[in-house]
Amino acid sequence: MDKHTVTVFRGDGIGPELVEAAMKVLDCAGAPLSYEVFDVGEAEYERNGKLIPDEALASFERTRVMLKSPITTPVGKGFRSLNVTLRGKYNLYANIRPVKSIPAIETPFKNVDIVIFRENTEGLYAGVEDVISEDEVHALKIVTRPACENIIRAAFDYAVKNGRKKVTCVHKANIIKRADGMFLSIFRDIAKEYPDIEADDKIIDNTCMQLVMRPEQFDIMVMQNLYGDILSDLCSGLVGGLGVVPSSNMGADHAMFEAVHGSAPDIAGQRIANPTAFLWSACLMLDHLGEKDCADRIRNAIDQVLNEGKHLTRDLHGNAGMDEYVDAICEKL
Numbered sequence: 001m002d003k004h005t006v007t008v009f010r011g012d013g014i015g016p017e018l019v020e021a022a023m024k025v026l027d028c029a030g031a032p033l034s035y036e037v038f039d040v041g042e043a044e045y046e047r048n049g050k051l052i053p054d055e056a057l058a059s060f061e062r063t064r065v066m067l068k069s070p071i072t073t074p075v076g077k078g079f080r081s082l083n084v085t086l087r088g089k090y091n092l093y094a095n096i097r098p099v100k101s102i103p104a105i106e107t108p109f110k111n112v113d114i115v116i117f118r119e120n121t122e123g124l125y126a127g128v129e130d131v132i133s134e135d136e137v138h139a140l141k142i143v144t145r146p147a148c149e150n151i152i153r154a155a156f157d158y159a160v161k162n163g164r165k166k167v168t169c170v171h172k173a174n175i176i177k178r179a180d181g182m183f184l185s186i187f188r189d190i191a192k193e194y195p196d197i198e199a200d201d202k203i204i205d206n207t208c209m210q211l212v213m214r215p216e217q218f219d220i221m222v223m224q225n226l227y228g229d230i231l232s233d234l235c236s237g238l239v240g241g242l243g244v245v246p247s248s249n250m251g252a253d254h255a256m257f258e259a260v261h262g263s264a265p266d267i268a269g270q271r272i273a274n275p276t277a278f279l280w281s282a283c284l285m286l287d288h289l290g291e292k293d294c295a296d297r298i299r300n301a302i303d304q305v306l307n308e309g310k311h312l313t314r315d316l317h318g319n320a321g322m323d324e325y326v327d328a329i330c331e332k333l
Contacts, residue, residue, distance in 0.1 A: 002032065003032045003033055003034045004033050004034070005033075005034045005035075006033055006034075006035060006036070006063055006065045006066065006067055006289075007035075007036050007059040007060045007063045007066040008023075008035050008036065008037040008038070008066070008067050008068075008069075009038055009040040009041075009052075009066060009068040009069060010038065010040065011040060011041050011069035011071040011072075011263060012041040012042050012071055012263040012265065013070060013264050013265040013267075013268040014070065014263060014264045014265075014268050015069030015070045015071065015263055016069070017268070017269075017271060017273055017275075017322060018069045018070070018259065018273065018275050018278040019037070019067075019069050021275040021278070021279070021322055021326045022067065022275065022278055022279055022282045023035065024326055024330065025279055025282075025298060025301075025326060025330060025333070026282060029294050029297050031291065031294050031298075032294075036059045036063065038052075038053060038056035038059065039053075040052050040071055041071040041072050041263075042071075042072040042073065043072075051071075060254065060256075064254045064255065065254075065255050065256075065257075065285060065289065066254075066257065067258070067281070067282055067285055068086075068256055068257065068258040069259070069278065070258075070259060070261065070263035070264070071083070072262075072263045072265070083258075084127070086249075087120045087121055087249060087256075088121055090251055090253070090254040091121060091251045091252065092120055092121070092249035092250060092251040092254060093120050093150045093154075094117060094119070094150070094151055094248075095116075095118040095120045095228060095248070096115065096117055096154075096248045096249075096250060097116045097118070097232045097236075097245060097246070097247045097260070098115045098245070098246060098284075099112060099113075099115070099232075099238065099245055100112060100114075100239060101113065101239050102239060102244060102303075103306075103307060104303075104309060104312075105239065105240040105244065105316065107238060109212075109215050109239070111216045112235070112239050113216075113219070114215065114218045114219065114221060114235055115158065115164070115219070115220045115221070116220075116222075116223075116228060116232045116235060117151055117158070117220065118223060118224075118225060118227075118229065118231075118232060119148070119150075119151040119223070119228065120228075120249060121147060121225075122143065122144060122224075122225060123141055123142060123143065123224045123225030123226050124139055124140075124226050125226065125229075126140070126141075126142040128140040128142060141176070143180075143183060143224065145182070145186065148182065148183050148186045149186055149190065151222060152169070152183075152186060152187050152190050152222055154250070155167050155221075155222040156190060156194045156197060158220065159194070159197045159220050160196075160197065164197070164219050164220050165198055165219055166197065166198040166199070166200065166218075166219040167191070167197055167198070167220045167222060168199075168200050168201065168202055168207075168218060168221045169183070169184055169187040169188075169200070169202075169221075169223070170203075170204050170207050170222070170223035170227050170231065171183055171201060171202075171204065172205075174203060183224060184201060187201065204223075204231075207221075207231065208231070208234065211234060212238075232245075233260075241261075241315070242259070242261035243259075243261055243274040243276060243277050243315050244276050244277055244280075244316075245260065245277055245280075246259065246280035246281040246284050247259065247260045247281055247284075248284045248285075250288075255285070257281040257285040258278075259277035259281055261277060271321050271322045271323055272314060272321050272322060274314075274315050274322070274325070275322055275326065276302060276306075276316075279329075280299070282298070283295040286298075298329075298333070301329045301330075301332035302329055304332045305325065305328045305332060308328075311325050311327075312325065313325055
């Protein structure tokens, strides 16, 4: 069987442990993968003076697929977020985050099954700011038609491919009439090309209220960068937190898969971290590579361990360490 070569960034804090755990599960599942592994982030900067080694970027440019563990960007040293940098450099315009209720994890919310499409490259995150005076700063929100079309069409295409029924556009066009108005207008135009998919729109503040009252009304949601950053974390909270939500960053030519929680330096090396989000992100990577059967086997094994509740990590109200949890998943495989 031919193997897919993927680039792996080990990151900081608990990042190396998560990579080790994921590789063990992927190997147990017989995933047809080979890896090019690199140290990236704050620790690499302290050792060698670069956040991302040149050979690591060259690998990603060659493989076009990356599994990335959490990375710490040095604070107060003039660096932009490495995530923002990578998204911009490789035009990873779609951040896709599936958020689904997990029966084994009790929350006040049931039957949550939402996929968030967040535009990943512009908006306020373009970082265009003008200092007018020491008392005044202007931040510029960048909105372009191509970027709007890319993310909106990606959401509708995903709906068709995955049998989803509705796409909701989230915006603030009642106030930000030109920028958000253009995003909403493009959404309505593209929606006409997908007559079998229900399309509606909601203002961002109302959306937040609706999400914590009746999250089951939402299916796929598409939005600009800042709104997506906020709502994707809000939705993660509905199902148990960032530790159980995967993420992918998709572009025309490259794809990056990651857990979106932090590097948790306070527990680094203790091997108590929960690798679920990272494992599910690896499953999204397998889906992307056309290895859905292998991905589904891993998902089923994780579900069995979660449902049995005997080998759960502390954040899931268990007493197990990461190794015990991973070994239980491998046993199911």
